[in-house]
Every structure is written in structure tokens, then in C-alpha cells.
Amino acid sequence: MKKYFVALTVLAFMAACGGNAEKKDEKAAAPAAEANSLSSNPDYQKGLELIAKSDCLTCHKVSEKLTGPAYKDVAAKYENTEANVAMLAGKVIKGGSGVWGAIPMTPHPLVSEADAKQMVKYVLLLRK
Numbered sequence: 001m002k003k004y005f006v007a008l009t010v011l012a013f014m015a016a017c018g019g020n021a022e023k024k025d026e027k028a029a030a031p032a033a034e035a036n037s038l039s040s041n042p043d044y045q046k047g048l049e050l051i052a053k054s055d056c057l058t059c060h061k062v063s064e065k066l067t068g069p070a071y072k073d074v075a076a077k078y079e080n081t082e083a084n085v086a087m088l089a090g091k092v093i094k095g096g097s098g099v100w101g102a103i104p105m106t107p108h109p110l111v112s113e114a115d116a117k118q119m120v121k122y123v124l125l126l127r128k
Helices: 002-017 020-040 044-051 072-078 081-095 113-124
Strands: none
Touching: 020 044, 044 113, 072 113, 081 113
């Protein structure tokens, strides 16, 4: 009887603690690897730095709409091409309206074209 009890205890322990540990580690590692690859991208780093120094986060958030669209929504809408980077950088500098609703985007004429492009590259890297 003791053998059966010990065997059942060992089996119960194995079932409770077993195979899911590796799957959990794999699931956790995938987003972490993606985040690490983004954070090591120089366009991502420089764009994030420029946005943090600007007033962009007054109207935008990364994952949710505020006054303006979420950066992830912008990234989902526009493919990361040189033409889109140039067009969106122009909107950062000159402002814009009508694409995301009635509220216009404030122009930022003091932002250089190079900095605006770097900010846009950061945003477009958020595309999934």
C-alpha cells in the first residue's frame, strides 16, 4: 500500500509541476526577445529619446489613443518606407488634420526634418 501511495504522490507532484515550465519560459522569452531587438535598434533609441524631449506625449501614447492616435495605430496604418517616413515627418513639422479625426495635429516648425524623420522611424518600428 505504501508503494501505491508513494507512486501516486510522485505522479501528482510531477503533474502539478511538470511540463508547463518550459512553455511558460518560451512564451515569456518571445516578447522579451522582441523588446530587446527593438531597444538595440539605433533608430528606435534615437527616436524614443527625441520624443521624450518633445511635447509629443502630451497628445500621443504608445498603445492607446489620447488626443491623437496611439503610436501603434499609426505604425499599423503606415508601412515603414522612406516615402511614408518623409510624408509623416512633414506632418510632424507642418501639422495635419482629417486623417485621424477632426482634431488637428499641432505643427512643430522648430523640429528639424532629420529629427522628425527619426521620431517617425521610432513610431513605425512599433508595427507588429
